[in-house]
Amino acid sequence: MSEQSSDTENRNFIRDIVADDLSSGHCKEIATRFPPEPNGYLHIGHAKSICLNFGIAQDFGGRCHLRFDDTNPTREEQEYIDAIKTDIRWLGLDWGKHLYYASDYFEQLYDWAVHLIQTGNAYVDDLTADEIRDYRGTLTDPGRNSPYRDRPIEENLHLFARMRSGDFPEGRCVLRAKIDMASGNINLRDPIIYRIIHTKHPRTASKWCIYPTYDFAHGQSDAIEHISHSICTLEFEDHRPLYDWFIENLPVPSRPHQHEFARLNLSYTVLSKRILTQLVRENRVSGWDDPRMPTLAGLRRRGFPPEAIRDFASRIGVAKRDAVVDVAMLEHCVRDILNQNADRRMAVLRPLKVIIENYPDSQVEELEAANNPGNESSGTRTIPFSRELYIEQDDFMEAPPKKFFRLAPDREVRLRYGYLITCTNVIKDVNGEVTELRCTYDPATRGGKTPDGRKVKGTLHWVSASHAVDAEVRLYEYLFAVSEPGVDGNLIQDINPTSLEVLNNCKLEPCLVNLSKGQTVQFERMGYFCSDTDSTPERLVLNRTIGLRDSWSKTLGGKTG
């Protein structure tokens, strides 16, 4: 029953197809695959596909392969292969022993190409790239047959063997499937299936100088691995007839089927490997793992929990219509997980000195604070309280507007887990900037309690000045300033110039010196933060993973901190 209800929750048209294929006996075992090309880092759009493919395998008792689609050595690198494996594991999915490479099948693929030649279904074409384009026709005009289309089989066999042995320079000739130059589907107009590339391959080194194209490699690799459901994105929809044509014309060991779904688009972000690569190459971000990047490496460094990304993937669903998911959905998933799991701490990002004038000069109290008030089992910690503190600059206003219930002259607020304090004096510099606050505290309110039942609207976070740990904190906003970057043509102009703000004078609660890598905590009232990879024991560097929801800034009129 519970299995059924979870199936219902995750239900989508592809899972329905899988379920039908299983119940109709159409297939006995489910096998899916995630087939990245190692030419860039994985992003959250890939996460959607990963969760879909691995999720189906998990829920239907099947398996999911990780297969690198490494058929073009001019673009692919070992670095990407390693990064992709790291990212999938981090996401929490496991290919077990099923790690494959399309390049594992080069010999078999070559034999099948020969088979196509022998059956009169492929030929070596000497036309140049320009000529091939010209002969291909247009969307509305049919193509024309290449003059080399009817070469004798023996000649094709001989030429193809010479292509393999390196007799020709790149571009000299290609192997083409012989299908239909007049097809309305351009993919069927004698698609190229092998081309000459004299580039060292990350895995096969210099063994090959001809490489199969995606169309020729993908379906056959699926067949070799006995993939039952080959799930890909919509742009491959009109490749399906070609996918099927190869399967039908080759003695492959199984009969896989391709199914297409809509790729993920996210507001305020770009999920195009080409553009992400450009951002990295042009140093518009610090790298593939820049915390503003939608890459899994970036999200990880930013402090997004993998569970949140998986939850997001299941919430957005899978369908065939083009859609732009609101990034707020992702943020909700992140906050949801972090709210449950992140320990609470206090940190002042923009410090304002507060002196408690009636607090004994050398006294220090250790006050107890809950690590997570919503989760008793997370325990408590202790925080030092002393005469000199820091509070957030935004938490004081000399002339507060209505509904501002933080600190102001002659006002009383609660210091969380500390005491109630009242502001008695405001110290300013020559420019009139507030530099320090003088306050008094009520000794009867230790721990922030009000034994007399008095109501205090404002509760502020704070940190003891002499005990505070200094840190740099990096605040991030969307990398792009508009919800659909690039719609108006120039994507670079849509880059948000203030997507990174670095705060250098942040004051953290002492126990934060021990914040471990990969641990995300909540700074009360400020948001979720994690240690950055740049952090060292001498110089702490934290990232703001995401802020808390903030209805106060909304009432102020959209001003953000």
Place this chain on the structure above:
RNA sequence: UGGGGCGUAGCCAAGUGGUAAGGCAACGGGUUUUGAUCCCGUGAUUCCCAGGUUCGAAUCCUGGCGCCCCAGCCA
């Protein structure tokens, strides 16, 4: 003007002839030692449009309209 897809609330998304699920966002209200969390409440007389079939249509039929993808020796 060729071929392949898709149109259900601001954004996702169920629904497959029996009278429009759910989530996000937004907006009210309650609780609160985080203006957070949590809780409660508010949305489609209508499913791109127009006809038709039917007792009954988002679902079937016909005709429009709109959007996306395809002319790499990329994937």
